Amino acid sequence: MLSLKQLLTYATKRPLIRNSQKSTPIIYRNIVPSRSISCRIPANFLVSPQRSIIQSQFFSCTAVNKHKEITPLKEGEGFKINIITREGDNHTIQANEGDSIMDITMAHDIDLECACEGSLACSTCHVIVDPKYYEKLEEPTDEENDMLDLAFGLTETSRLGCQIVMKPELDGITVTIPSATRNVRLEGSKLS
Amino acid sequence: MSNCFRRFPPTITTIKLFNKSCEKYYLHNTSNFSQHPSVCYTTKQQQRPISHVAGINPFRLAIIGSGPAGFYTAQRVLKSCSFATVDMYEALPAPHGLVRYGVAPDHPEVKNAQNRFDEVARDPRYRFVGNVSIGTNLTINDLKAHHDAIVLSYGATEEKTLGIEFEDGAVLKNIFSAREFVGWYNGMPQYRNLMPDLTRSDTAVVIGHGNVGLDIARILLMDVDVLAKTDITEYALSVLRNSKIRNVVLLGRRGPLQVSFTAKELREMMNLPNVKFVTDSNFVNQEIKTHADLISKDRPLKRLMQIIEKGLINTIAINNQPEKSWTLKFLRTPIEFIPNSKTNPSYVQGLRLNVNRLEGPFEKRIAVPIGDVEELEASLVVKSLGYRSIPLEGVPFDHKRGLIPNVKGKILDEEGNELPGFYVSGWIKSGPSGVIAATMYDAFETAETILSDIDQKKPIIPSSGIGPKQGADAIIPLLKERGVRTVSYDDWKKVEEKENELGRQKGKPREKVVTTEQVLEILGN
Numbered sequence: 035m036l037s038l039k040q041l042l043t044y045a046t047k048r049p050l051i052r053n054s055q056k057s058t059p060i061i062y063r064n065i066v067p068s069r070s071i072s073c074r075i076p077a078n079f080l081v082s083p084q085r086s087i088i089q090s091q092f093f094s095c096t097a098v099n100k101h102k103e104i105t106p107l108k109e110g111e112g113f114k115i116n117i118i119t120r121e122g123d124n125h126t127i128q129a130n131e132g133d134s135i136m137d138i139t140m141a142h143d144i145d146l147e148c149a150c151e152g153s154l155a156c157s158t159c160h161v162i163v164d165p166k167y168y169e170k171l172e173e174p175t176d177e178e179n180d181m182l183d184l185a186f187g188l189t190e191t192s193r194l195g196c197q198i199v200m201k202p203e204l205d206g207i208t209v210t211i212p213s214a215t216r217n218v219r220l221e222g223s224k225l226s
Numbered sequence: 227m228s229n230c231f232r233r234f235p236p237t238i239t240t241i242k243l244f245n246k247s248c249e250k251y252y253l254h255n256t257s258n259f260s261q262h263p264s265v266c267y268t269t270k271q272q273q274r275p276i277s278h279v280a281g282i283n284p285f286r287l288a289i290i291g292s293g294p295a296g297f298y299t300a301q302r303v304l305k306s307c308s309f310a311t312v313d314m315y316e317a318l319p320a321p322h323g324l325v326r327y328g329v330a331p332d333h334p335e336v337k338n339a340q341n342r343f344d345e346v347a348r349d350p351r352y353r354f355v356g357n358v359s360i361g362t363n364l365t366i367n368d369l370k371a372h373h374d375a376i377v378l379s380y381g382a383t384e385e386k387t388l389g390i391e392f393e394d395g396a397v398l399k400n401i402f403s404a405r406e407f408v409g410w411y412n413g414m415p416q417y418r419n420l421m422p423d424l425t426r427s428d429t430a431v432v433i434g435h436g437n438v439g440l441d442i443a444r445i446l447l448m449d450v451d452v453l454a455k456t457d458i459t460e461y462a463l464s465v466l467r468n469s470k471i472r473n474v475v476l477l478g479r480r481g482p483l484q485v486s487f488t489a490k491e492l493r494e495m496m497n498l499p500n501v502k503f504v505t506d507s508n509f510v511n512q513e514i515k516t517h518a519d520l521i522s523k524d525r526p527l528k529r530l531m532q533i534i535e536k537g538l539i540n541t542i543a544i545n546n547q548p549e550k551s552w553t554l555k556f557l558r559t560p561i562e563f564i565p566n567s568k569t570n571p572s573y574v575q576g577l578r579l580n581v582n583r584l585e586g587p588f589e590k591r592i593a594v595p596i597g598d599v600e601e602l603e604a605s606l607v608v609k610s611l612g613y614r615s616i617p618l619e620g621v622p623f624d625h626k627r628g629l630i631p632n633v634k635g636k637i638l639d640e641e642g643n644e645l646p647g648f649y650v651s652g653w654i655k656s657g658p659s660g661v662i663a664a665t666m667y668d669a670f671e672t673a674e675t676i677l678s679d680i681d682q683k684k685p686i687i688p689s690s691g692i693g694p695k696q697g698a699d700a701i702i703p704l705l706k707e708r709g710v711r712t713v714s715y716d717d718w719k720k721v722e723e724k725e726n727e728l729g730r731q732k733g734k735p736r737e738k739v740v741t742t743e744q745v746l747e748i749l750g751n
Contacts, residue, residue, distance in 0.1 A: 120670075145305075147298075147342070147666055149336070149338065149339040149342060149662050149663070149666065150335045150336055150338045150339065151335075151338040151341065153335035153338065154335070155333060155335035155336045155338075155490075156335075156336060156339075156661065156662050156663055157661070157663040158662065158663045158666055160663070176489075176493070177490070179489070179529060180488070180489035180490040180493065180529070181490070183488065183489055183525060183526035183529060183530075184488060184526070184661050184663060184664070185663065186663065186664070186667050188525065
């Protein structure tokens with residue numbers, strides 16, 4: 035009999051797991067730790083072990099792989115990034131070279147909307163970069179600037195989270211997710 | 227006993243998973259899975275006090291309108307309040323509002339937001355009730371009887387008008403509002419049979435210098451074969467294939483510094499293959515020169531002007547003249563539509579325009595007619611003057627500003643007091659302008675207000691007496707009694723699957739199922 039804990043442990047392993055009770059292999063999709071996972075587990079699975087996961091119509095485990103999969107790091111590996119959330123909490127995270135802020139926040143369940151999923155068509159993932167590190171970033175493209183023009187509370191060191199990609203020079207970078215205050219541009223400065 | 231158990235079963239468990247990475251999980255009570263999922267989850271910081279959870283009664287929130295404002299509000303409330311449920315009511319049979327019906331077909335990236343909305347909808351505490359019109363099938367009082375709070379996020383369903391004869395297009399054909407025209411090519415049910423005639427001449431006029439106007443101009447001028455790979459409706463595509471429109475003139479009453487469109491859309495126009503940019507370059511240069519100081523202080527405006535200036539240079543540099551053109555015409559106000567004949571049916575043949583000059587300070591430039599009148603030929607006119615919200619019976623409305631009076635999303639009554647349990651989000655809250663990011667922040671603000679009211683135990687919509695409120699569990703049977711076939715999110719996903727399938731056959735991301743009848747047919751009704 036599988037306990038819930040065991041089941042969930044299975045679910046976290048990747049990419050192939052066999053059900054110990056049945057001979058039918060169960061293929062779990064490669065699960066990315068991300069907020070886009072929805073895991074539905076029937077409660078009666080806990081009480082009726084006879085009913086296998088496969089039979090249960092309620093079980094579905096979908097990993098929506100919208101962003102690049104990131105490999106979890108051991109403590110002390112990778113590059114450090116500090117993310118200050120809308121609520122003002124500071125998260126220090128170890129990130130791989132090549133991960134974007136969008137990838138990192140998604141993997142760590144930090145609230146940063148990325149409505150267009152990194153295709154430079156919105157400004158929902160606007161972040162404010164520590165000025166010390168802003169200079170170390172590559173220049174924003176015209177397309178990114180077009181979107182930044184529409185960002186809330188644009189600052190001199192604003193960037194889109196999907197365009198900041200971790201590299202050794204950025205070790206220790208701090209980015210702040212602006213809080214939900216009304217856009218000044220919409221309030222009055224817009225010439226209409 | 228069963229009632230209480232069904233709403234909030236005794237087993238509230240917290241599961242920690244994925245070692246720091248992902249801590250959000252749902253458990254379902256399978257005995258009542260479909261109707262009464264129980265929920266337990268934790269997020270890192272935002273979990274509301276557990277005492278509320280144990281307090282049995284869920285917080286039943288109704289959201290009117292399923293556009294981005296509704297979904298982002300729902301997302302934040304569901305994420306941060308474990309005992310909240312959201313029932314979202316939508317007049318159309320499909321969700322996602324302007325993301326589906328407003329965003330241009332050649333901007334598929336913006337539509338990625340729908341993935342996020344799907345994710346919100348997967349929350350068992352969320353329910354979509356589509357094909358229900360508030361005011362027709364359901365009243366605000368019905369919702370009040372069964373919900374603890376209501377969020378109005380029905381957006382801007384009307385448009386601003388010019389206030390001149392024939393503009394509604396009833397007498398004179400081929401005059402449309404942007405809402406109608408965009409709704410037509412984007413598959414909004416009510417505009418399915420708009421039937422614009424794009425073969426009468428080579429010139430179309432779009433009134434208004436906003437992003438919607440640019441979208442329309444782009445759709446009219448771009449390569450149809452490129453458009454054929456988007457989710458534009460097939461019937462619109464066939465009309466566009468036979469289109470004779472080669473020139474699109476965008477009219478604005480003021481100057482280049484007062485335009486409302488943004489850099490991305492302008493850049494796209496400038497980069498349209500085989501399309502020349504035309505404008506009064508002397509006037510544009512003079513305006514930019516005169517206000518150089520002020521422009522330099524406004525980053526978006528500065529970048530916008532740079533794109534226009536670059537466009538002017540490119541225009542001169544082109545050797546082989548493109549077949550098509552788009553024109554930014556400034557300082558013109560339409561005063562009259564010119565018919566092609568006095569007999570019926572009569573089509574629009576042109577416009578009479580007042581020529582203006584600009585007056586007043588830079589921040590508040592106004593257009594003043596100088597007395598000259600011009601005529602402009604056009605066989606198609608689309609008015610893109612901006613959207614307008616309308617009141618909902620039983621809810622306060624500020625007619626002057628065209629929105630629902632509120633403080634951070636909490637609705638105020640006539641005396642300026644908070645209306646218990648009533649919230650507003652999106653364009654109906656802050657006015658009909660802004661991109662999806664603006665709406666998102668706006669919706670988050672409303673959600674924060676709701677959450678803080680829950681925490682402070684502020685008064686909600688009072689109960690009518692008999693037992694705890696049931697939300698959509700009570701509303702859906704009521705609608706059934708009234709002969710309304712509601713559309714659930716599962717229903718919608720079925721329709722969407724059909725759309726995707728139809729799209730695959732045509733090499734498009736999807737072929738929209740447009741009318742309510744077609745939707746219901748797919749759902750086997």
